[in-house]
Amino acid sequence: MENTEIFEKLQHYYKEARALEIPETKRQELIYHAFRYVDQFIDGIDGVKGFGKQKARFLEIGDKKKSITELIDLYQSEVIETGINAASGKHIGYIPGGGIFIASIADFIAAATNPYASVYYANPGAQTVENEVVAWMKKVFDFPDSSVGALTTGGSTSMLIAFTAARDKFGVKNEKVTKSVVYMTEQVHHSAQKALRILGLEDVIVRLIPVDEHFRMKTDELDALIAKDKAENLLPFLVVGTAGTTDTGTVDPLDKIADIAEKYQLWFHVDGAYGGFFYMTSKKSLFKGLERADSLIVDPHKSLFLPYGLGAVLIKDAKAALHSHYYTANYMQDTNHDELVQSSANLTPELSRNFRGLRLWLALQIHGIQPFIACLEEKILLTHYFRNQLMALGFNVGPEPDLSVSYFWYPFGEMEDQKNEELMNKIHEDGQVFLSSSIIDHRYVIRMAVLSFRTKKETIDEAVAMVKRCLEEVKNRE
Numbered sequence: 001m002e003n004t005e006i007f008e009k010l011q012h013y014y015k016e017a018r019a020l021e022i023p024e025t026k027r028q029e030l031i032y033h034a035f036r037y038v039d040q041f042i043d044g045i046d047g048v049k050g051f052g053k054q055k056a057r058f059l060e061i062g063d064k065k066k067s068i069t070e071l072i073d074l075y076q077s078e079v080i081e082t083g084i085n086a087a088s089g090k091h092i093g094y095i096p097g098g099g100i101f102i103a104s105i106a107d108f109i110a111a112a113t114n115p116y117a118s119v120y121y122a123n124p125g126a127q128t129v130e131n132e133v134v135a136w137m138k139k140v141f142d143f144p145d146s147s148v149g150a151l152t153t154g155g156s157t158s159m160l161i162a163f164t165a166a167r168d169k170f171g172v173k174n175e176k177v178t179k180s181v182v183y184m185t186e187q188v189h190h191s192a193q194k195a196l197r198i199l200g201l202e203d204v205i206v207r208l209i210p211v212d213e214h215f216r217m218k219t220d221e222l223d224a225l226i227a228k229d230k231a232e233n234l235l236p237f238l239v240v241g242t243a244g245t246t247d248t249g250t251v252d253p254l255d256k257i258a259d260i261a262e263k264y265q266l267w268f269h270v271d272g273a274y275g276g277f278f279y280m281t282s283k284k285s286l287f288k289g290l291e292r293a294d295s296l297i298v299d300p301h302k303s304l305f306l307p308y309g310l311g312a313v314l315i316k317d318a319k320a321a322l323h324s325h326y327y328t329a330n331y332m333q334d335t336n337h338d339e340l341v342q343s344s345a346n347l348t349p350e351l352s353r354n355f356r357g358l359r360l361w362l363a364l365q366i367h368g369i370q371p372f373i374a375c376l377e378e379k380i381l382l383t384h385y386f387r388n389q390l391m392a393l394g395f396n397v398g399p400e401p402d403l404s405v406s407y408f409w410y411p412f413g414e415m416e417d418q419k420n421e422e423l424m425n426k427i428h429e430d431g432q433v434f435l436s437s438s439i440i441d442h443r444y445v446i447r448m449a450v451l452s453f454r455t456k457k458e459t460i461d462e463a464v465a466m467v468k469r470c471l472e473e474v475k476n477r478e
């Protein structure tokens with residue numbers, strides 16, 4: 001193609017293409033609308049229900065261009081007013097978190113400036129911010145400096161990365177797969193089983209270790225099973241302990257599991273996706289042994305209240321962590337090999353990705369750590385308060401909780417499961433506060449997970465009033 005022709009065509013495309021670089025006054029207008037909307041959202045959040053409409057209208061992408069205000073209105077009615085209001089303190093089901101505001105500022109800056117955050121060479125500063133966040137976590141969880149880590153999108157991805165390292169360290173592949181054994185309890189999060197399947201370990205033997213009345217792993221049974229498996233020439237390689245189970249908030253006896261893992265030389269993985277950061281609270285002694293794990297996952301988007309999209313993994317054996325994830329290609333030849341573990345691309349499946357570390361780095365720099373710890377302590381107390389109020393209403397509650405998850409059911413006498421399910425449905429219809437359900441000990445129960453930084457005493461009072469209201473309706477139908 002001749003230059004004259006190129007210039008002519010460039011001229012043609014220039015006008016339309018330039019629409020992507022928005023001029024200053026228009027930028028300010030967009031920011032004004034976006035921030036005004038967010039301000040109103042946050043100011044009004046206590047007045048909004050925890051659970052909204054259960055269907056969204058089809059949000060078609062058509063040819064007609066729309067304005068930001070029109071789209072914000074649509075976003076409010078079809079996204080925010082549907083499903084669980086996860087930013088609200090009234091989300092007390094599943095595992096909430098809330099989403100602290102400062103993180104949205106960090107995400108805004110990170111997205112607008114768009115540094116490349118997964119290869120040290122490409123942006124030493126961005127990678128250093130992320131590495132600093134990882135270093136901070138190593139210190140928090142008493143992991144050695146020599147361990148490696150990375151920021152991920154959440155617990156499920158972190159789990160994959162940790163299990164990959166365990167698999168590679170023990171060379172679990174080919175004919176070894178069907179003889180290899182993984183140990184966990186039935187209370188383990190489903191992302192653990194899912195990770196095994198994704199990693200080509202679907203056919204390993206999974207031993208579900210029985211739990212005690214607090215749903216903690218029975219470690220003598222773990223020990224006995226490993227010994228038996230070894231005697232039968234199987235290949236035990238991985239044991240998973242949970243520091244805060246999703247269903248009941250239980251912390252496994254990590255120190256004892258660590259002893260056993262050490263005795264039989266297994267990889268000890270700790271899942272702290274929900275409970276991890278309670279390590280910083282008055283509950284620390286419950287977590288004894290966590291620091292002995294070979295790998296640890298935590299989710300700042302749960303127990304540090306960040307918006308969704310931030311998990312972390314720490315791994316002690318750098319070589320095992322690098323084995324599957326380190327890759328070099330011709331077009332990457334400018335990266336320096338000394339920088340291997342400084343670049344998260346060598347430790348995770350991702351290459352190009354968002355600069356996700358800024359949100360936590362900024363939050364810790366601006367708030368310090370104390371408000372986070374205070375919020376976690378507050379959640380523990382609110383869980384006890386919620387349970388007390390429910391007991392006063394005649395509910396049965398689960399065992400004394402380790403952290404901030406518990407459950408309850410009403411002793412209806414006959415058809416107890418059906419009636420508690422009915423009560424759950426009523427609660428969801430009511431929607432004032434969102435709770436979730438589970439089957440625990442073969443019983444239908446209603447769960448509370450008090451973790452949003454916005455959940456306060458008033459929120460629990462609202463929840464109790466709602467439960468009372470719904471209980472009366474179910475009773476009146478009898």
Ligand SMILES: *Cc1c(COP(=O)(O)O)cnc(C)c1O
Nearest residue numbers: 154155156189191246271273274
């Ligand atoms: C939430 C959770 C996970 C999965 O984490 P995601 O961030 O949702 O992918 C894993 N383990 C436990 C104990 C959890 O609570």
